[in-house]
Amino acid sequence: MKLPVVLAGPFLRRTESDQVNIWIACSEEFEISAELFLINADNREYSYKPVYIHTFVKSVPLGDKLIANLIKLTPGSGTFPLDRLLGYNLRFTKTRVSFDMGSLGLLTPGAKDSLVYGHLKYPSFYITERKDCRLLYGSCRKLHGKGDDALAGADLLLQDHCLNLEERPEALFLMGDQIYADDVAGPVMPFITKFGETLTGRKENLVKIEPRLGRDPYKTALDGIYGRQRIASDLCKFSSRNSSNHLLRFGEYASMYLLAFNPDIWRLAEREGFLASFEEWMKRNPVLSSGKNTHTIKRAYDKQLKELRKFAASLPHVRRVMANIPSYMIFDDHDITDDWNITSQWRQDVWHSPLGRHVISNGLTAYWAFQGWGNHPDSFDDTFTDMISSHLSSKNEKKESRLNWETSMWSFDRWTYTAPTYPPAVFLDTRTQRSFPGKDRTMNLEGPQLINELGWLQAKYALLECGWNAGDPLIVVSSVPFYGIGLFDSAMKKAAFPLMLARIPVQTTFDMDSWKYNGKGYESFHKWIIDIDPAYCLILSGDAHYAYMATSVALYLDGDKKTLYQLTSSPLKNITLTGITSELVKAALQINLNKNGARRFIRDKTKTYHVELDHDFSHETVAKELIDYHTLEDGSIMETENNLGFIMISPDKMEASIVKFNRKTIDSRKFTK
Structure with a gap:
């Protein structure tokens, strides 16, 4: 089997004023070097001024014909040019052979596999430290999922605004289920x-x-x-x-x-x-x-x-997107397996199954190599990367060595990180830092606490480390939405209760591992918000297989008030509600919204952390919330077709929209803060 030189990439990864990271997987080991250019484009006249840089390459063999490379560029002095269009090229050298991305057919404008936009010579990006940003976000991309790939549609946005840095998106957030390891065609x-x-x-x-x-x-x-x-x-x-x-x-x-x-x-x-x-x-x-x-x-x-x-035909567009916009990723369950760590019993059963434990370790190792490494490279030291490379290169590995690798992957706890946007975005690990009820409650409607106390401390530390301060706005990326759609939640609970009485494991049957199913976890989030004290909080999520926007005004017992925005965009490619079913669901939601208006919730502090509607404050109350769902341009509150989220944030304004693609861009009605 004759493999291409480049197996995946280049992906533009963590990018800030003092470092640019580019990830690429190759079928052979090469010496890789990089070039960076300051691009001036006036009246279709382009000039490319070389930027003096230092290049550091970390290569990790993942197999005989699979080498993952992370190329880190740092400025020769000072910082990289800010709010200027930058282009890059990679050169590959082995013995006496040397070639660049152009030699691979990736830099020819208009070519099918081109990574460049318009008449540019190189893939491009920009770095900004302005107090504003434009972000794309989405999740749930299944190879054989129904419909067109919305991630490929992002190529249209970048193409339209490739030279206009006032409109061009600066980062892409992929929020889980980048692959479906359990559901393979x-x-x-x-x-x-x-x-x-x-x-x-x-x-x-x-x-x-x-x-x-x-x-x-x-x-x-x-x-x-x-x-x-x-x-x-x-x-x-x-x-x-x-x-x-x-x-x-x-x-x-x-x-x-x-x-x-x-x-x-x-x-x-x-x-x-x-x-x-x-x-x-x-x-x-x-x-x-x-x-x-x-x-x-x-x-x-x-x-x-x-x-x-259909999926394969759209991939040239996806590849170009990933080469031209910094991407930040986090896992959800399907990246490893469905229901991953949904209950303590599930986790124990899989850990004590030699094959299950091994497969989860394989999935986490692949996640690190293809997604996690480029998010925040400093989180992974040489000891960690060498351990992975040593394990994967071993042909006759001993049981003890394999168990050490499995234990290391299962116990690794630094998947949470921040992305250098404005506002800063903290990506939460809601899968490996869970805590569970005191005893196993497989036959209970209570789900896991998605972030344990150590996890919240790590998230706070990550924010402080990146320079975030109390009183600044904040983006929280949670693969699972914090605020779901109430009618769906109520219907699921009603359906789950009789099954629970019949001893059917409702957690896995109904995928009951969301924030809403653990009151203590819900409270811990609000306590964290009170503690760090942001001006306001944007929660970006996926997972739901439909898109919607909600605003919560949370009033706390001490009189403090916070505004939290839930922006959910999903799926990128995996339509599940179609045709008449989709229309009926939208109609039911609209009727319920018209009937009940905004949803008022009480989060109380009793042992059961019960949730009540329209309840007065008491000494045990944690927060009272007024939740409002925003209507889209068609009058509904949700979008069920494949979609991508887009948000623009500045000090005095925020605009968000849900974007669908059918060779043209269709925006929902934007809402403005």
Whole structure:
């Protein structure tokens, strides 16, 4: 299998006045150097003045044919030029061969794989320290999800404003489910398995970890398609109901990330004879491992293949976006597995399952390599990166060494970080820093506390470290919305209660691990807000598979008042509410809103942390909130089609909109603070 030189990237990552980080994955080890240019564009006359920089490259081998590289640029003196258009190029050298991105066909204006906008020679960006910003944000991007990829649509925004720094977005926030490790399409699974072996140089021996994989029914299912559901549930102790192709090996997670961001990988799959029609696949695989009837499998296979081809066609746009705007990312459950750490029992069961513990460790390692590393590189020292590289390069790893790696990944607690925007954005780790009820309550409507006390201290410290001060505005990025839509919450609780009485585990059935299902966790957030005392707080979220905007005015017992804005944009590519269902849901929400008006909540401080409506303050009350949902241009309060959030913030104004793309931009009605 002949691999392209560049497997993914370049991605523009953490970018500020004294450092620019560029991430790129290659199939070979190279000496990589960078060039930076100050671009002047007057009346279509472009000039490129070299900027004197220092270049530092950290390369981490993740396999025989997979090298992750983080290139850090620092200014030769002072700071980088601010509020000026900058361009960059990368050069790759090995022995006597040297070439740049232009030699790879990535810098030709108008070409299909070009990373440049308009007539520029290089991918571009800008750095600002103004008291304003323009941000794009979104989540939930499934390869075979329904509809067009809204992340590809961001290419239109950058193209329209590539030279206008007053309008050009300065950062992209990806807020979870950048891949779906549990919900993988059948047509791409054979390639993922084979490609993963090529990247890593080995077929990860899972039988050594879980001997039952060497016996049927698991042995036959392991490397087929649509056959891993029982492996995931029986041997990993996962709870996903869509895990018939669950990623297991590190190479498979890596393959999925490369497919998510590079069109060249799809062309490779086509050249190698993968992505076949169902009939061709059946000829090669006459024995189905899943036990489903052929008609059912064919229907799923054909539907998924159609969406996969649509996804692949949009990837040149996604690749250009990622090369031209700094991106900041955080995980949610599907990046690892559905329901990840949803209850203490879930976590214990998976930890004590050798295969489950190993798969979670693979997922976290891949998250670090493809997402986490570039967010805040200083969070990961050489000891951490060397540990990962040593583990992945070992061909005959001993059990003790593997357990050390697994323990390190499970216990790592520095995923929370801040992004250098204005206002600063703190990205919360709501998956690995949870705390749970005192005893396991699988049959209880109470969910986990998404951030434990140490997590809140770390978030506060991260803000103080980046120079944020009390009285400044603040952005909080929480993959799960803090303020959901009340009618949905009430309906879910009503449906869950009788199932709980019937001893059905409602947490995994209804995905009940949101802020709203743990009153103590809800209170801890408000206490944190009181403690750090921002001027106002923007909460950016995804996960919901619909977009909406809400404002909460929270009045606290001590008389303090805070305004919190919940801005949710989801999904990028995974429409779940369609057609008449979507319209009925929107109508029901509007009727409920018209009937009840703004929602008034009391958060009280009793042992149960109960939530009441329209209740007077008492000595036990923590906060009273008035929550208002903003209507969009079509009169509804939610958008169910694939979408991307856009927000503009300045000292005296904030405008937010939900953006859909159908080869043109469609904005919702903006609301202004």
